[in-house]
Amino acid sequence: MMNIRSSFSFKKSLLLILLSAICFCGCKRIIKSDDSEDAPVDDIEEVSKTEYQRVMNLKLPLKTVVIDNRYSLTIPENCDFQTEKVTPEEVVLGNIDVAKIDTSFLSVNLGDFISKTEGLYTEQVFIIPSDDAKRFTIADLKKGNERIDYVYYEDENSVIYDQGETFFTYNIQYDEVKKCYLFYKAEISWTQKYPKKQKLELSLHLLKHAKNLMATNYPPVKFDSWEDYVVNMPVLEVNWVNHMFTKIEKELKYFLDPDDHVSPRTPGNYTFVELFRPSQETLSRFNKSIDEINKNLISESTYSSYEDILRLNSQYDYQLREEDGCYVVTNSSKVNAGYSANTFITVLCPVHYKGRTYILKTDKELAPSSTDFFVKMFSYFSKHYTLKTTAHQ
Amino acid sequence: MCKKYLFPVLFILGFSSCNPVGKELTVLELATGEIVSAENLSLKKGDVITIWTKVSKSSEDEAGVFSVKFNIENEGKSILLDSLDMRAEDHVINSKTTKESYNESSSKGDSTIYYTVHEYEAESKRFTVPADGKYSFDFKLIERSSNNSSFFGEKVGIVLRKS
Numbered sequence: 001m002m003n004i005r006s007s008f009s010f011k012k013s014l015l016l017i018l019l020s021a022i023c024f025c026g027c028k029r030i031i032k033s034d035d036s037e038d039a040p041v042d043d044i045e046e047v048s049k050t051e052y053q054r055v056m057n058l059k060l061p062l063k064t065v066v067i068d069n070r071y072s073l074t075i076p077e078n079c080d081f082q083t084e085k086v087t088p089e090e091v092v093l094g095n096i097d098v099a100k101i102d103t104s105f106l107s108v109n110l111g112d113f114i115s116k117t118e119g120l121y122t123e124q125v126f127i128i129p130s131d132d133a134k135r136f137t138i139a140d141l142k143k144g145n146e147r148i149d150y151v152y153y154e155d156e157n158s159v160i161y162d163q164g165e166t167f168f169t170y171n172i173q174y175d176e177v178k179k180c181y182l183f184y185k186a187e188i189s190w191t192q193k194y195p196k197k198q199k200l201e202l203s204l205h206l207l208k209h210a211k212n213l214m215a216t217n218y219p220p221v222k223f224d225s226w227e228d229y230v231v232n233m234p235v236l237e238v239n240w241v242n243h244m245f246t247k248i249e250k251e252l253k254y255f256l257d258p259d260d261h262v263s264p265r266t267p268g269n270y271t272f273v274e275l276f277r278p279s280q281e282t283l284s285r286f287n288k289s290i291d292e293i294n295k296n297l298i299s300e301s302t303y304s305s306y307e308d309i310l311r312l313n314s315q316y317d318y319q320l321r322e323e324d325g326c327y328v329v330t331n332s333s334k335v336n337a338g339y340s341a342n343t344f345i346t347v348l349c350p351v352h353y354k355g356r357t358y359i360l361k362t363d364k365e366l367a368p369s370s371t372d373f374f375v376k377m378f379s380y381f382s383k384h385y386t387l388k389t390t391a392h393q
Numbered sequence: 394m395c396k397k398y399l400f401p402v403l404f405i406l407g408f409s410s411c412n413p414v415g416k417e418l419t420v421l422e423l424a425t426g427e428i429v430s431a432e433n434l435s436l437k438k439g440d441v442i443t444i445w446t447k448v449s450k451s452s453e454d455e456a457g458v459f460s461v462k463f464n465i466e467n468e469g470k471s472i473l474l475d476s477l478d479m480r481a482e483d484h485v486i487n488s489k490t491t492k493e494s495y496n497e498s499s500s501k502g503d504s505t506i507y508y509t510v511h512e513y514e515a516e517s518k519r520f521t522v523p524a525d526g527k528y529s530f531d532f533k534l535i536e537r538s539s540n541n542s543s544f545f546g547e548k549v550g551i552v553l554r555k556s
Contacts, residue, residue, distance in 0.1 A: 264427060
């Protein structure tokens with residue numbers, strides 16, 4: 001009897017131990033796991049000759065602008081610029097002792113739509129008068145205590161390097177005729193969380209801007225299509241646009257409710273495109289607005305609803321042209337006492353998808369230099385319902 | 394005797410994993426009107442993905458009325474487009490209530506206002522993976538009616554778990 005009992009108690013203990021062991025081993029806390037399989041590899045090396053040449057050979061429409069009635073600069077056609085006078089104390093140019101410059105000089109801030117909207121990078125050209133053609137060199141810029149983590153590209157008048165996650169591009173040119181330096185500086189900040197490889201490729205594109213500053217004889221080129229933009233743009237900027245349009249695509253196909261509209265946000269929390277799914281009534285009012293601009297019939301009494309896609313205001317003059325399936329509306333404010341004139345462009349594009357009509361609209365005031373970019377972009381989307389192309393994949 | 398212990402053993406084994414709600418794949422914070430996605434999740438046929446809504450409400454706010462639309466894609470094709478039931482509270486986990494406070498100044502002087510924050514996760518949907526592959530889960534939070542005081546804000550998130 002004792003044997004049976006002890007055998008039973010032994011089995012019971014064994015079972016308890018076994019169960020405790022299973023419990024203990026199986027008890028895994030829920031831990032948020034990173035998908036290491038998809039983690040990007042971010043080791044990059046200096047720019048190869050092939051890569052340098054590839055970027056330098058890409059298409060880049062240019063224009064020449066006059067600065068301060070004295071200097072001329074050749075900049076990308078889709079860039080705008082603002083000029084300001086700066087004192088040497090306000091400027092950091094690597095390790096060059098700018099304080100020795102005894103005069104204030106001009107700073108020309110360049111920017112295209114993407115860099116201005118998202119603040120992806122800054123581009124400045126400092127025009128520094130000097131009779132000495134050997135006053136500033138790349139070697140001066142690098143020497144001393146300037147922190148340089150890695151130099152990815154260098155030639156006699158240019159350098160691309162990083163400081164942590166921040167990428168700098170410098171270029172120094174001397175204008176013998178005007179007796180001045182064109183000191184180009186571009187910075188892609190560490191706050192922009194993109195792979196270093198993409199930041200470096202963007203830096204090379206910026207270096208190309210710098211190398212064209214004094215160009216005079218350049219052939220007229222233009223982008224023929226959205227695909228043409230994509231193959232010639234920096235990968236980082238293509239991804240930035242695609243990131244936003246992936247959301248637009250999903251709104252179009254799955255999410256957007258009838259008579260609603262949406263402006264998805266960029267990684268930097270900005271918006272630049274709106275998608276409308278108008279009711280028949282809202283669509284009719286939109287078509288009526290287009291018709292009114294065409295016939296120049298905008299009056300004070302024109303009815304306008306808050307939900308309207310294109311709200312017309314009698315304080316503005318409007319001009320309309322149709323291009324690649326898009327409406328390009330130029331809005332010019334009438335000059336009133338105390339208000340300066342303001343002109344900007346809005347691009348709108350109907351998208352017909354599964355028997356429904358949607359409207360894409362730019363939600364920032366566009367400069368004429370950015371218009372073609374949006375016309376080609378919207379036109380491509382209206383035909384393919386995506387912006388993804390086979391380029392850069 | 395073995396038979397006598399079989400049921401309790403299986404029963405205890407069922408609980409013994411200590412992971413009854415599955416392995417957490419990702420946590421997404423939703424923002425009104427924005428599509429938020431979990432992309433390229435590698436899943437196997439038969440995996441069960443449970444979508445949990447993670448809610449944080451303050452007693453200072455009247456609750457807004459939300460809905461969440463979601464879309465599941467495989468190879469760029471939508472395989473499920475549906476909405477989550479935000480009122481589902483049959484299976485609630487990680488529920489906790491905390492007491493918070495803030496100072497308010499007025500002409501009568503400074504005072505401390507106390508309020509409670511209730512956080513919980515509620516099971517909203519289950520999805521059985523039909524074939525091996527990479528899947529994307531898109532969610533869009535839609536506010537059907539808003540309340541005026543949004544300082545404390547009702548926060549809505551998504552937790553995806555695999556079992």
